[in-house]
Amino acid sequence: MKKPATYKYIPIASASMENKLLLKDLFSFQQFLEATATKIVFVKKNEEGGVTHFCAAYQGLWVEQLSEGFASLEDFLQSQGFPGAASFYDAQSMGCNSFYDYCLLKETGITNISEVERLKEAGFVEGYEEWKSKKDWQALLPATVVINHAYDLYRLAMSNGFSLFSHFREAVQKGFLQSGLYEAAKTRGYENAVDFLQGQKAGFADAAEWKYATGLGIETKEELQLYQELELVGTPQLKHDERLLLVLLSKLPEKKKVSRNKLLELYSSERNKYMVAETENLHGWFSTAFTDSEIITNFLLKNEAVKPYGHYDADGEYFETNFLQNRHVLIDGSNVAHNSNGQGKSKAYVGNITRLTEELKRLGFHQITIIADASLKYRLEDKEQLSALQKEVTYIEAPAETSADVFMIEWVKKERCLLVSNDTFRDWKLKDVWVAKYIDFYRLSFIMKDKTVIIPHFEKAVGNG
Structure with a gap:
């Protein structure tokens, strides 16, 4: 004007x-x-x-x-700021009052002055001056991309999800050109693009997990899972190879004789999973006690941690697994009370848990623990019977607002005990690799109709004679 x-x-x-x-x-x-x-x-x-x-x-x-x-x-x-009348009147015809804006219009080919105003408001006009001085920012560009002016920078930022230069600056300072990747990295706790890309390539969900793993000298998520599987075994006094053997024993079929050579073959196969492919050496964190097969045999004969799974016969040179009844068994209290398939839509009864407990005792189980959600006692139709059940077996409530599944799964991971539940833990299998791989080794389903309780595994065992 x-x-x-x-x-x-x-x-x-x-x-x-x-x-x-x-x-x-x-x-x-x-x-x-x-x-x-x-x-x-x-x-x-x-x-x-x-x-x-x-x-x-x-x-x-x-x-x-x-x-x-x-x-x-x-x-x-x-016209002060313009070099002459020609550029001043040309700028006026474009609705432009600033020589800088005029130059920007001429340089970029923008025909609408409102675009220049948008660049200013978003901070890209001033931001371009900063961009020109930052060689490390410019190094993030693909070789085919050239930034000649503020509008180029604006279009680059917009195409990568940034609308403000302040947000764009924040990202490129940490090595990111794409808003989506930057936000994902922030959400997962990564401090810069180098760490984020390394962590993602190695399969880690977040920075905390990646830092924890790298602190242990662990390079990939898969390797971390192998480490955690052994660390979860509730025998911290044992070396990793000893724990690995216990895990193997916990998955063997019940009341079976496994020859020493077969057991050593199975163990060797499991141990190979903990080797670095390129060197065929064990991972650096994997601690060992077994230097030869005789030490393994001695471990099977004498270590108390072996007894829940079976015993080794030195004369016959075989390991005989125990009946499952020798193992500790957990009961999914809410699942059994509702007599459900995991959806929990039916009414809950203490009587259902009591009948299942009685059946487990009849089958020969002695160490029985019930784990239930804190809210279960409020949903029970026959809550007056709960105190009697608590006198018969160990009854544990999960803390308020915490799912009992967390405690049951962690208990199974540590003890390799059994779990009676009709919940298939489908959601857990999607987010926890261990559950996806192993929970079905330890889970026992049940059938309850009227006052009859059947645990199919033991029906099969009887049928197979």
């Missing part, structure tokens, strides 16, 4: 004055007018009507100055 007129203009054809003064430029002429408080300006025009000269008369003195292409002195004053 033009400023209000300061001068009154009077066209003239020519002027003949004895005392004529020529100033060096239009700025000097304008200063003269201000100094003399002159408001009337005479203008000479060419045949096309364009102003060629600005003139002024003051106390017998005639001052004449080339217009330098300006139609008025107001335009000249407004």
Whole structure:
């Protein structure tokens, strides 16, 4: 928008004055007018009507100055920052009042001044100056991408999900060009792009897990899972190879004789999973006690941790597994109380748990533990029977607002005990690799109709004679 007129203009054809003064430029002429408080300006025009000269008369003195292409002195004053009239009037035609904005329009090919305003508001005009000084930021660009001006930077940022330069700066400072990756890294706790890409390539869900693993010298998520599987075994006094053997024993079929050679073959196969493929050496964190097969045999004969799973016959050179009844068994209290398939839509009864407990005792189980959600006692239809059940077996409530599944699964992981439940833990299998791989080795399903309880595993055992 033009400023209000300061001068009154009077066209003239020519002027003949004895005392004529020529100033060096239009700025000097304008200063003269201000100094003399002159408001009337005479203008000479060419045949096309364009102003060629600005003139002024003051106390017998005639001052004449080339217009330098300006139609008025107001335009000249407004053009400060522009190199000349041509660029000023071109900018005006584009709705642009700033020479910087004008240059940006000309350089980028933008035709709408509102786009320039958007660049300014989003911080990319000033941000481009910072970008030019940051070689490490520029190094993030693909070889085919060139940033020549603020609009290029703006389009790059917008195409990668950034709308503000402040957000874009925050990301590139940490090595990210894409907003989606940057937000994902922040959510997962990664501090920079290098760590994020390393962690993701290695399969880690978040930075905390990645840092924990790297602190142990563990390189991949798969390797961490192998480590955690052994660490979960509730025998911290044992080396990793000893724990691995216990896990193997816990998965053998019940009441079976496994020859020493077969057992050593199975153990060797399991142990190979803990080797670095390139070197065929065990992972650095894997601690060992077994240096030869005789030490393994001695472990089977004498270590107390072996007894829940069976015993080794030195004369016959075989390991005989125990009946499952020798193992500790957990009961999924909520699942059994509802007599459900894991959906928990039916009514809950203490009587269901009591009948299952009685059946387990009849089958020969002695160590029975019930784990239930804290809210179960409020849903029971026959809650008055709960105190009697608690006197018969160990009954554990999970803390309020905490799923009993967490405690049951962790208990099975540590003890390799059994779990009676009709819940298939489908959701857990999607988020916990151990559950997906192993829970079905230890889970026993049940059938309950009226007052009859059947645990199919033991029906099969009887049927197989």
